[in-house]
Amino acid sequence: MLLNTVIIILREVLEAALLISILLAMSRLLRLTPHWVSVSVIVGAAGAVFVGTQLGDISQLLDGVGQEVFDASLQLLICTLMLWIAVLLTRSFYLGAGSGRGLPQLMAVTVALAIIREGSEIYLYLSAFVVQADLLPGVLTGTLLGAGIGFSVGALFYYLLLGLPCRYTLGVACGLLALVAAGMSLQATQLLIQADWLPAQAPLWNSGDVLPEASVAGQLLYALLGYEASPSPVEVTVYLLSVLLMLGVLFLARQRARSREVGERQTDAAPMV
């Protein structure tokens, strides 16, 4: 039980921890107050328990695929918010904190939604074992191990991002956000395939022998890049499109911000008439 629990908890915790560490590091870089984290964690945890208790009813919706569609919608919403955050981060970085108004609130909503999504899965999994006293020690130990590894990776990742020279932090953080968002859209695609809303196809390749998804490294790559050992063509397409969309929008936002920055500098330097 312990190994299965570690894999499930690690998968959920790692995804949320990486998202929080990226946003928290950017928050520190842009000198935004980090109060939003505590608010979003509390709201997210409460929301996760609530959604966890309602998942039984949710799964009955839409001819029995309510949970898959609900989770996929949540993932896609989080992806969209992450795209928006990345654009605001870019603008704030080049044009000052004033141009990223509403950024802390947006980060709080995104993290709260991510915690609701991951936390409800954890709640569902753990609540199934509460009544099985003989399995509980293994499940609880696995939960602690998985959560410990997930949070530790998140904390070290946060300090790693803060340790980067400032000029690279934005690029690395936005690149990581693009990859995490693409990973989430890939998961949403998988959920929609499970719900038969998208066609099931034969996998393009299978790298499970080289890097099993169930290993710790596999889970880290799953959370960071959306690693899938045997992806179907539609999954690969969605993943690549998501990455390209994120990078394209970020590139445009950066170009616009930089041209505005240059314009403002020239205005400041212009002689008074």
Add this chain to the structure above:
Amino acid sequence: MRSIRVFLLVALLSTITLINFLAALHGYRESMAAAQELFDRQLAATAQLVGKLPLERARGELADRGDIALQIWAEDGRSLLRSANTPEEPLARLEAGYREVNFGGYRWRVYTYFSPPVGRWIQVAERSDLRYRLAEKVVLESVLPTLIALPVAALLIWLVVGRGLSSLRDLAEALRSKRAEDLEPLELTGPPEELLPVVQSTNALLARLRASFERERRFSADAAHELRTPISSIQVHLYNLEQELEGAGWKDGNGALARLRGSIRRMAHLVEQMLVLFRTNPEHYPARFEQLDLHQVAREVIAECYQDISAKQQSIELQGERAMVEGDHFAVTLLMNNLLNNASKYTPEGGAIVMTTGVSEAGPFIQVEDSGPGIAPAEREKIFARFYRVGGDRHQHRVEGSGLGLSIVEHIAQLHRASLELGESRFASGLKVGVVFPKGHGESQGGVRD
């Protein structure tokens, strides 16, 4: 990084957790594999033991033990003996070795063994879930200490890091507790070699600062002092010149001598003010604090300045009550003198000045109000700057002054940790300057009202 201690705690604990937990996971996997191997060996030993038992006449069914199953087959495939929880057909193919099979609603680990001496197939099976749970229970006992040790490790890291940072804390405390005028070198007992360059650099900086202050002090004092003598000499020569010219019957028709006299007086005043400004500098003023009644000091200052004020036909009034402060008598007198002179200087002839003393919620205060032109709010912050004069040298009221009076007031206020407040006076126009002293044990109120 907001706190080195928090950073070290989180970074070290995360590293330890990550490495320990990954090691625990690896240990768990290995231990589980070893336990399964042990159970397999036990299963094989059981099968071999059964094979050696004299079971020639054994036929039929054994009682169901639940967690273990047994089947014995003849070489030709006939069932000789089986436990009640097994199906009638063989549990697995009759080939020697281990297999995983499902029956009776559970998954079983089956060992098939052929006993050559008796020519029988023995199949012994154990429930996989029970084997797994038993193994996990044993292995968890070795993983649990890793988890339990984590809070202990966190506490120890917190304490050890705190101890390691104590020198840094001592340095910060030494710097924080230093008074602004204290430029003596830092004295830390046995600073660690990592902090030694910081302490040495700080002490070198303090020494340079001390030398620089000393140079400035000497220059200001010497310059002002050296200027006094020639100015006095010029005043004497001017007086002699006036006498000689008067004796020779020359009249100062265009007022050149009077203007010269005024200029020399202004220069003398400026030099005196510079000396006072230097002397009242909080960094080197030798203050002697004592219990002072602001009301009483104000009364003395008014008496001293009354002649000049009445010469301008200005009215002066002292209001309020007794207000006790810990202060230097000379400095507080000088402060009030400057405030009153300033008010008189900028108030037109026939104007009014009111001094008030008392104790407000903020502390004991002295306040001077005049009916002069006042100061625009935008200019109020600037008037404490040295040599700053409202309206510049071309002041519309043609008031003489050095621009140092309020700088001296500010120095004395700093010396007493008092705050200065500027506002509009109670008159139609005019300035209100208030000095609020900090609340102290010396304050008390009286009921004297003038």
